[in-house]
Amino acid sequence: MSTLEFIVHVPHPGTRHAALDLALDLAARLQARLSGVFAAALPSAAFAVPEAITLQVQEAEQARKHAAAKTAWWQELLRQRDLHGDWRVGEGDLAQVLCLAAASADLLIVQRPQTREDAPIGFGSTSRAVFTAAKPVLIVPAAGAASVGQRVLIAWNGSLESARALHGAASLLAHADAVHVLDGSRERGPEGLAWLPPLDLPAWFAQRGINAAIERLAALGAPAPAILARAQALQCDLIVLGAWGTSRLTEMVLGGVTRALFRECPLPLLVAH
Template sequence: MPSMQFLVRVGPDDAPTTALRIAGHVAHRLHAGLDGVQIVPLPPAAFSVPEAVPMQMDTVQRQFTHARERDAWFAQQLESMNLNGRWHAAQGDASTVLCHMAAAYEMLILARSDEHRDTPLGYGTISRSVFGCRCPVLILPEDMTNETCGERIVVAWNGSRESTLALRGARPLLTRATHVRILDGSSDAERVDPMRPPTLHLQEWLDRHDIKATIEPFQPDGASGPAIEARARDDNADLIVMGAWGRSRLAELVLGGATRHLFGQRAFPLLVAH
């Protein structure tokens, strides 16, 4: 019986998807189980004329019935990846469903569509899910072609609550990675906020969990987001681990920030926590 269980959001058709492919790879590597969920959205009542509501609800019910009947398909996918798990179908607002379900899992895995760039303005499904979930969220570019995720990792760490949660959530991946580089911006954060609570002793935590990592002081001349992305590219990384919204989402929207920048890039998967 796996000691960890992950949840991946699956689309409405049976075509192979990035989310399921990479979720299977990560779950297999970490000896975890993998559950899947398809979420059927309800029609926006505010934009519906009364005459159309019965037809819309009939469509939703047919979609939900189809979703519930995909358990055999999902079981076949798991069997091909030598994994165990369960299939779920749900109705409603996607982020609300995901935040509710993710409370029972060690990781939530989502693909970010390039068609609707989900930058963290607070309204997109992925942004709202990260903000509301109480587990790490692995965000994958929808057109990701890499077969690996979590073998070469760059961690953006500044001692904040959010970055520490992300570090802790990534521990199973960090212990198995072939390369880990930690960009340590905590000294700069302490200078900005000298009254903040004591932060994690990073090297002691790494030693306690037998994680081999290179710790590199991180004080970029410009914005943090592009600098983190450039360092990950230099390292040929296949995952960036970071806290999301170390400051408010409004400040990120107005001022910009690492979260906003990295949510908008297409090159690297992100493992984030808030």
């Protein structure tokens, strides 16, 4: 019996969306428990206008009651796939609620906002959840995906974040039809930082019974377009990578792999910080 536990954010209880459909498929394939989470949010802006507080609180309470009444809907979705899990309704900041839910789970599944709220600087709810959750997060594009985790590209650079993403993806990789690794790690890190010899990637995969094809990532050019191009050439349906190996402020000013892929990647991303 699988002990995997997945959490999926359900922004509109009673309504299906791309991340939910993918979560149901993935949980059924890996025989994982799947719990849905809704957060009744009270916008912080309400407290800046005292006369708006009462109305905002009432709206949040109505949203919470509406969501709480969807337990039967959720259980029917699970029953159709022979799955098990809970329906959980929280209150407050969305990213914080998702982090609370993910704390006792193996994977958090969210949908990338159609409005690309994370595009300008990466401080939207999705990015904040990735940054705070301390668990891998599967980010699903709004257009959805026909499958996920059957053909996987791992963007490896030897960082702590990269290792967390790789470890978090292990259960998916064990069931994948093909696993490809783009190794962009360096022999030594910047002076003054902690350093270990590079992870023996072939041994790591062999110990877990995963057949992975490993190739070096060319040092020339921006990494994000190269990663995406290789994933598409290999017909991958998932990219695994560490998020924000550099600071989010640095990525805001100079750009970066995480920010670029969050904005442009049409494939699901499994990321960890």
